[in-house]
Amino acid sequence: MRRILVTSALPNANGAIHLGHMLEHIQTDIWVRFQRMMGNQCIYVCADDTHGTATMLAAEREGVTPEALIERLRAEHAEDFRRFHVSHDNYYSTHSPENEHYNREIYTRLAERGYTYTADVEQLYDPVRKLFLADRYLKGNCPRCGADDQYGDNCQECGATYDATELVEPRSMLSDAEPELRNSTHYFVDLPQFADFLKEWTATEAVQSEVANKLAEWLTGGLKAWDISRDAPYFGFRIPGTEDKYFYVWMDAPVGYMASFQNLCDRTEGLEFDDFWRPGTQAEVHHFIGKDIINFHCLFWPAVLSGSDFRTPTKVHVHGMLTVDGKQMSKSRGTFINAGTYLEHLDPEYLRYYLATKFGGNTDDMDFGLDDFVQRVNADLVGKVVNIASRCAGFIGKNFGGRLAGDIRDTELWDAVSGAGDELAELYESGDTGRAVRRITALADLGNRYIAEHEPWKHLRDPDRRDEVHGVCSLGINVFRALAVYLKPILPAMAEKAEGFLRVEQLAWHDAATPLLDHEIDRFKPLFTRIDKKALDKVIEATRAEAAEASAAQESHTVGIDDFQKVDLRVAKVLAANFVDGADKLLALDLDVGDHQRRVFAGIRSAYDPAKLVGRLVVVVANLEPRTMRFGVSEGMVLAAGPGGRDIFLLAPDAGAEPGMQVT
RNA sequence: GGCUGCGUAGCUCAGUUGGUUAGAGCACAGCAUUCAUAAUGCUGGGGUCGUUGGUUCAAGUCCAACCGCAGCUACCA
Numbered sequence A: 001m002r003r004i005l006v007t008s009a010l011p012n013a014n015g016a017i018h019l020g021h022m023l024e025h026i027q028t029d030i031w032v033r034f035q036r037m038m039g040n041q042c043i044y045v046c047a048d049d050t051h052g053t054a055t056m057l058a059a060e061r062e063g064v065t066p067e068a069l070i071e072r073l074r075a076e077h078a079e080d081f082r083r084f085h086v087s088h089d090n091y092y093s094t095h096s097p098e099n100e101h102y103n104r105e106i107y108t109r110l111a112e113r114g115y116t117y118t119a120d121v122e123q124l125y126d127p128v129r130k131l132f133l134a135d136r137y138l139k140g141n142c143p144r145c146g147a148d149d150q151y152g153d154n155c156q157e158c159g160a161t162y163d164a165t166e167l168v169e170p171r172s173m174l175s176d177a178e179p180e181l182r183n184s185t186h187y188f189v190d191l192p193q194f195a196d197f198l199k200e201w202t203a204t205e206a207v208q209s210e211v212a213n214k215l216a217e218w219l220t221g222g223l224k225a226w227d228i229s230r231d232a233p234y235f236g237f238r239i240p241g242t243e244d245k246y247f248y249v250w251m252d253a254p255v256g257y258m259a260s261f262q263n264l265c266d267r268t269e270g271l272e273f274d275d276f277w278r279p280g281t282q283a284e285v286h287h288f289i290g291k292d293i294i295n296f297h298c299l300f301w302p303a304v305l306s307g308s309d310f311r312t313p314t315k316v317h318v319h320g321m322l323t324v325d326g327k328q329m330s331k332s333r334g335t336f337i338n339a340g341t342y343l344e345h346l347d348p349e350y351l352r353y354y355l356a357t358k359f360g361g362n363t364d365d366m367d368f369g370l371d372d373f374v375q376r377v378n379a380d381l382v383g384k385v386v387n388i389a390s391r392c393a394g395f396i397g398k399n400f401g402g403r404l405a406g407d408i409r410d411t412e413l414w415d416a417v418s419g420a421g422d423e424l425a426e427l428y429e430s431g432d433t434g435r436a437v438r439r440i441t442a443l444a445d446l447g448n449r450y451i452a453e454h455e456p457w458k459h460l461r462d463p464d465r466r467d468e469v470h471g472v473c474s475l476g477i478n479v480f481r482a483l484a485v486y487l488k489p490i491l492p493a494m495a496e497k498a499e500g501f502l503r504v505e506q507l508a509w510h511d512a513a514t515p516l517l518d519h520e521i522d523r524f525k526p527l528f529t530r531i532d533k534k535a536l537d538k539v540i541e542a543t544r545a546e547a548a549e550a551s552a553a554q555e556s557h558t559v560g561i562d563d564f565q566k567v568d569l570r571v572a573k574v575l576a577a578n579f580v581d582g583a584d585k586l587l588a589l590d591l592d593v594g595d596h597q598r599r600v601f602a603g604i605r606s607a608y609d610p611a612k613l614v615g616r617l618v619v620v621v622a623n624l625e626p627r628t629m630r631f632g633v634s635e636g637m638v639l640a641a642g643p644g645g646r647d648i649f650l651l652a653p654d655a656g657a658e659p660g661m662q663v664t
Numbered sequence B: 001g002g003c004u005g006c007g008u009a010g011c012u013c014a015g016u017u018g019g020u021u022a023g024a025g026c027a028c029a030g031c032a033u034u035c036a037u038a039a040u041g042c043u044g045g046g047g048u049c050g051u052u053g054g055u056u057c058a059a060g061u062c063c064a065a066c067c068g069c070a071g072c073u074a075c076c077a
Helices: A019-037 A053-062 A066-083 A097-112 A191-202 A209-221 A249-266 A273-277 A291-307 A339-345 A348-356 A370-399 A411-418 A421-430 A433-454 A463-487 A492-502 A509-513 A533-554 A561-565
Strands: A003-008 A041-048 A090-093 A116-126 A138-141 A168-172 A180-189 A229-231 A245-247 A284-290 A315-319 A322-324 A366-368 A569-579 A587-592 A597-602 A617-621 A627-629 A632-634 A640-644 A647-650
Touching (some): A066 A090, A097 A116, A097 A249, A180 A245, A191 A291, A348 A370, A348 A492, A370 A533, A411 A433, A411 A509, A421 A509, A463 A492, A597 A632
Parallel strands (some): A322 A366
Antiparallel strands (some): A229 A245, A569 A587, A627 A632
8 A cells, every 4th residue: 555645735725725726626526536546555735835025915905814814714725625526535725733833843953053144135115114125026127128117036028137126217016205225134945955866856757857957957057055944034933043034935845744743643542643754655746837847846855855854755746737728727817716706606525626637747737728617528428428327227127127237248348447446547547547548538428328229228128138128228337337436536526426326335446446336326327417517607707807997997007087086985973993802903983974883893903092082083995895804894995005014094084074975 | 938738521529650532520402210318310411631942752740930828937826
C-alpha cells in the first residue's frame, strides 16, 4: 500500500472560489479518489492562503479584523469545495499556530545552517499610508518608453522589465501620494547555495519535462537570493528575533501544506507527521498547481525543504490555465464564473466530467466550451453510459424478477470491458483522464452496439430465447457496473446512486474485473439528468450581472448625474455610539434617519470617542445594500474623509438640518 | 523584449521514434430501430494540419523566421 499526501494550491483569502480554482481541485480530487479506490492511503489537505498586504487592506475596507475576514472566506471556500464533492481531509488556514510553528522551525534551521542573511534594500514607501509598497501598489511612467500608468515591475506597452524604484513620477495606488525612497533591512534565503541540488532535483521525475525546461531558465541564468521578509504593517507571522519584520506570504503559504497536515494528524489516530515529512521516507508527497506558480513550488519550496532537513516533494503536477470559449475568463463577458453561481443552476458532476475530458497530465491550457460542455456531457453520460443501464434494467425487472443471470453470456465483450482496468489505471495515475474518458466512452459504445445487435425487445416473446434475453441484459448491466467503477473517481455521486441501483457495497477498482452474477438489483431510477442549456445561460447572465454591479461600483472615473442620483444621502442624528466587542476598528452607531432608526457599523473607532458622537449630525448613505458582518447587519454607511487611522473626519451638515433630509 | 508551451474538420481533441488515400467524439445529412432520460445502430459529407521558407526519396511530425493564444520574467496572491 502506498502512503500518499496530496495538496492543491492554496486559494487566496481575498475572493470567491471560481472555475479556475475548481479546475485544480477537481483534477486533484480525481487523482486522490482514484488512489483511494486502488487501496492506497491517500490524504488530501488544503487551506486558505491568508497572509499579505492584500488581506490587510481588504479587512480595512470592510471595517473588520483580518482574522474575521479570513475565517468567513475560509468557511465559504470549504463549503464550495465540499459541494463539488472535493474530498479534502482537511481544509485549514495558513493563519494557524501549526503554520507559525513550522515557519519558525524552518527559518531557524535555515539560519543555523547558514542559508539566510540580511541586507539593506531601497524601497518605495507610502508616507500617507505608512507602509512599504509592493510593485502591484505602484504606478508611474515606464523608464524606457515613457508610457504612463504602468505598474512597478514591467511595462504593458513596451514590455520592459525594471525595478519599481526606476519608475518615473511614481504614485502610490493606495493613497495617490508620491512615494519616498527608504532603506529597510530584509531577510534572504541564499538560493544560490541550492543551485546544484535544484539542478539535480528538477532533472528527476518530480517535474514534467516542459516544467524542467522552464526552470532551466533560472538555473542556467543564475539564481538570485530570495527575499522572504516584509516590513510592518503586514498581516503575517513575525520573523523570530525581529520586532517589525514579517515572513513574506510566499514563504509561509507552502508551509501551510505541512500545517494543514499537522492539524489533521493531531486529531487522527495513527497519522504521524514525521512518517510523511522526514527525509528518506517512503511516503509520497504530491502537489497539484497551475503553471503560474511553478517557480514557488519547483525552486523555492524544494530548496527551503532540503535546507531545513525535510523531505522534498515526490512530484509536482502542473496544469494549464482555463479559458472559456477560447478566451481568458472575463467578468464583463460573464465567463468569470464563481463556484457558488454555477451551483445555483447546475450539477457539480457536469463540470467534473467535462474537465476530466480535458486533463492530459500536461501544462496545456484547457478550454471550457459552453456549447461543447452541454453536448459532451449529455451525449457521453446520458446517451452512452447511463443509457446502458436504463435500457437493460426494465427487462431484468419486469421479466426476470430483478435478478441477473448466473453467467456471462458473451465473454468477448466482457473481456474487453473488464480487461481495460489496468490500462485505465495507468491513465489515471499519469493524470491523463482525458484519454481514460475516451477509452471508457468507447467501451460504452461497444455495450450499446452489443445490445442493438442482440435486440432483446424482439426476442422477449419467444420462450425459447428467454435465456438469451436474460443473458444479454445481464451482461449489459455488468458492463454498466464496470463503467461506473471506471468513472467513480470523476463521478462519485453518480457512482453512489449506481451502487444503490445495483444493491452493492462501495465499488472498488478491482470490482470491474469480476462480474455480478445471480444477484438481485433494484428498480432503475434516472442516475443523471441531461444539462438544460438554459441553466447554463442563467449562470452566464448571473455572472455578468455580478460583474456589472462590481464594476459600476468602482471602475468609472466619472459618473453621470443619473448615477449620482441613485445614491440616497440623508442627514442622520447619532442616538447612540458604542464599542463593538471583538472589533478593534468599528463603532456601532444607532441613527435617527427621520422616519425610522437604523444601525450602522462605521470603521472610525481609531479617530472618535463614542461618547462625543452622541447627538451630532452625520451624513449617511441610506440605500446602501445592508451588509452582514460578524457583529450584525450594517444598514448603511456614514460618510467621512481622510486616509484612516487617527485621521478620519466625519461630514457634518450646518446647523438647521434635520434628520431625514435628503442631501442633493 | 526574453523564456516555456500551445495552434490539426463548425466545436472539443487523438496523431508514438518523419513512411502508404490525416483519425475519434459531438454537431450536420440520410437510412434503420423503438428496449432506453428525443436515448441507440449503420452510412455519408466536411481538413492545402497557423503562415512562409528549408532539410529529406518522404514532413502534421525535424529546422528557421513570422503571426496568434496562455503563463512566467524572482514584490501578483
